[in-house]
Amino acid sequence: MRKLFEFIRSVYVVVLFVVLEAVSISYYARSSYYTQARLLSRSNQVVGSVHGLFAGIGHYFTLGRENRMLLARVTQLEERLAQYEEAATAERLDGYMQDIGESKYRFATASVVANTVNRTRNLITLNRGHRDGIVEEMAVLSPDGAMAGYVVACTERYSVAMSVLNTSFRASGKLADSEYYGSIYWDGLDPDVVVLGELSKYADPQPGQEVVTTGFSQYFPADVLIGWVESASLNETRTAYTARVRLAAGMSRLGEVVLVGNRDLFEIRDLQQSEQVEQHTRP
Incomplete structure (x- = not known):
């Protein structure tokens, strides 16, 4: 004592x-x-x-895995470039690229500062903001190009994205190599699985079938990989399928992401909200 x-x-x-x-x-x-x-x-x-x-x-401890993913991605792009070079002479390809002009989409990269997967409304914080050219409503993809979320707020140096694992998240998706599409959302149950709802009864989704974006969404380009059908069932009225889709993006392992912005998004939105359009939608 x-x-x-x-x-x-x-x-x-x-x-x-x-x-x-x-x-x-x-x-x-x-x-x-x-x-x-x-x-x-x-x-x-x-x-x-x-x-x-x-x-x-x-x-730092995930650099090895991320480098392997980037190397695989570079290999895929090199193979695609080789196919283009075989399909046409350099002169024809240059002419084609000049006709295309500027791409509709612009790309950027960012590192994940914070990320949650165990809540009902998960968010992803990124180390890029307005000064880096990041704006609201840019798509967020995993390093291998799979859907992960979209940006909802930005400061000068940081941005926050709504994760696909957020019960408020909505996007349009379809079965690959088909015209059957529906709504992508998360039901808050499994952090590795989202739902593809409102799918036509004629779609007949099969386990393992690839699911991609439609391009109808204001956030995501067409044919961005979402995942693969795990199971599917008809609703009670047997008029539509609801499919459970295993995500391609490893949401709990996100370290680096790719951001994609639609250059035409705000022009299209201004047009849709113009007086000329509104006068045709008023009751």
């Missing part, structure tokens, strides 16, 4: 200092709305830095 008292006597000054500092900071934080806002801003910066530090450590 005597040693305990001696220990307390030796450290009580430090403990008292820490307690007084905590009380002072608490009083300062409550003194005005301005100080509350300043402290909240500082705390957000600290949290962001900590997330970034741990994300960097995690990325």
Whole structure:
């Protein structure tokens, strides 16, 4: 007991200092709305830095796997380029590319700073923002080109995407090599499986069949891989199928992502919301 008292006597000054500092900071934080806002801003910066530090450590240990994925992707692109070169002479190919002009889509890459998969409304935080050319509603794809989500908010240096594992997520998908399409959403049950609903009763989806995007969505280009049919069943009225689709993107392992932006998106949206169009949709 005597040693305990001696220990307390030796450290009580430090403990008292820490307690007084905590009380002072608490009083300062409550003194005005301005100080509350300043402290909240500082705390957000600290949290962001900590997330970034741990994300960097995690990325370091996954570099081998990501390099293998990138190498496989480069190999696929090299094979496709070789096919183009065999199909046409360089002069014809150059002429074709000039006729095409600028691509409808633009691409960027980003690292995942934070990502959740165990909630009903999961989000992905990325280390790219407005200053890097990232804007809201850009598609987010895994490194091998599979659907992962889309951007919903941006600051100058960061952006947040709605994960495909979010019960508010919606996109259109179809069975590959067919015209049967439906709505892609997550039911909040399995983080590796999404649902393809409202699929025609004539579609007859089969296990293992590939599911891709339709291109109808404002976020995703056509034929982006979503996953593969795991099971399917007709609804009670036997008028439509509901298929469970195993995701191609490993959502719990996302380290790097590809962002895709539709250059025509805002022009199309402005047109759809114009007075000329609205006057034809009013009751």
